[in-house]
Amino acid sequence: MNEMETKTQVEDSIIQESLLTCIDLANSDHQSACLDSGLFYVINHGISEEVMDKAFEQSKNFFALPLEEKMKVLKNEKHRGYTPFYDQIPDPENQGITKKVTTLDPKFPEMILSGIIHSMAPTLGLILANVLPGWREAMEKYHQEALRVCKAIAKLLALALDMDADYFDSPEMLGKPITTLRLLHYEGKSDPSKGIYGTGAHSDYGMMTLIATDGVLGLQICKDRNAKPQKWEYVPSIEGALVVNLGDMMQCWSNGLFRSTMHRVILNDQNRYSIPFFLEPNHDCIIECLPTCQSESNLPKYPAIKCSTYITQRYEEVHANFRSYEKHA
Numbered sequence: 001m002n003e004m005e006t007k008t009q010v011e012d013s014i015i016q017e018s019l020l021t022c023i024d025l026a027n028s029d030h031q032s033a034c035l036d037s038g039l040f041y042v043i044n045h046g047i048s049e050e051v052m053d054k055a056f057e058q059s060k061n062f063f064a065l066p067l068e069e070k071m072k073v074l075k076n077e078k079h080r081g082y083t084p085f086y087d088q089i090p091d092p093e094n095q096g097i098t099k100k101v102t103t104l105d106p107k108f109p110e111m112i113l114s115g116i117i118h119s120m121a122p123t124l125g126l127i128l129a130n131v132l133p134g135w136r137e138a139m140e141k142y143h144q145e146a147l148r149v150c151k152a153i154a155k156l157l158a159l160a161l162d163m164d165a166d167y168f169d170s171p172e173m174l175g176k177p178i179t180t181l182r183l184l185h186y187e188g189k190s191d192p193s194k195g196i197y198g199t200g201a202h203s204d205y206g207m208m209t210l211i212a213t214d215g216v217l218g219l220q221i222c223k224d225r226n227a228k229p230q231k232w233e234y235v236p237s238i239e240g241a242l243v244v245n246l247g248d249m250m251q252c253w254s255n256g257l258f259r260s261t262m263h264r265v266i267l268n269d270q271n272r273y274s275i276p277f278f279l280e281p282n283h284d285c286i287i288e289c290l291p292t293c294q295s296e297s298n299l300p301k302y303p304a305i306k307c308s309t310y311i312t313q314r315y316e317e318v319h320a321n322f323r324s325y326e327k328h329a
């Protein structure tokens with residue numbers, strides 16, 4: 001049996017085991033999608049409608065709480081917890097928020113971040129238990145399922161990069177992953193010409209992001225950030241499918257072969273709820289070009305960096321000071 005056959009067999013067995021199917025916008029395979037846009041859909045992921053519906057229902061319940069209740073779970077120094085509207089500025093150069101926060105309408109999304117591993121999800125859950133029965137259970141269940149799906153995708157990505165299927169899904173890499181479930185609530189109307197976006201242009205920092213939405217159109221990608229003018233394409237939602245978006249770390253591991261695509265959210269006066277699940281490896285893991293992705297004529301393009309260092313750097317870049325929203329509370 002040659003190496004290629006073995007690889008295909010392993011890939012087939014992962015797909016059969018989980019029935020996981022990855023498709024891209026043009027309906028080709030996930031491998032070309034990784035190279036082209038770094039974004040693809042996953043169907044047959046095994047997350048039941050019930051689990052998905054409960055997560056959205058509880059997310060809406062949370063955002064419908066009075067602000068004073070939400071402020072009780074205001075984010076902590078690890079950025080877990082509630083973030084009111086206005087806090088996140090992924091694209092400060094183009095986002096009006098840096099100029100005058102108070103005149104901005106519509107608002108930036110409000111969000112709540114929780115994780116289970118290395119996080120305060122249990123604390124959040126305890127605080128919210130009285131006001132939102134079932135919130136914690138719904139989030140823990142969705143979190144667990146999202147992690148399972150991401151790990152299956154990580155195997156396919158490893159194979160696509162000519163590594164062992166378990167390369168990413170190993171104790172050193174994903175034994176204690178940094179996982180974040182972000183519940184987002186957008187409202188209002190975007191106006192890119194005025195620097196008003198649901199979420200400004202950014203790439204995700206980590207390994208991959210699994211995005212579930214309520215079906216309201218909003219997510220856009222720009223495949224070529226250097227193009228002038230930039231071309232933004234909507235990512236339509238597909239019933240039952242989740243969107244997978246590769247992050248900067250995957251771009252680094254693959255030496256730029258896999259794309260960490262710039263994306264943003266544009267809104268048209270509708271409420272929109274989405275639940276991205278961010279997967280990053282163990283915090284002490286070093287992110288560096290894989291041996292299969294470099295050669296004498298293709299040297300590593302990105303410096304090796306510790307996972308936690310990279311995340312902290314990127315996070316500080318895009319978040320306003322706490323004080324910037326105190327006046328809106």
Ligand SMILES: O=C(O)CCC(=O)C(=O)O
Binds near residue numbers: 211218219
């Ligand atoms: O709301 C979405 O569809 C995407 C949100 C996003 O890009 C993010 O939270 O990083």
Ligand SMILES: [Fe+2]
Binds near residue numbers: 204209263
């Ligand atoms: Fe994102």
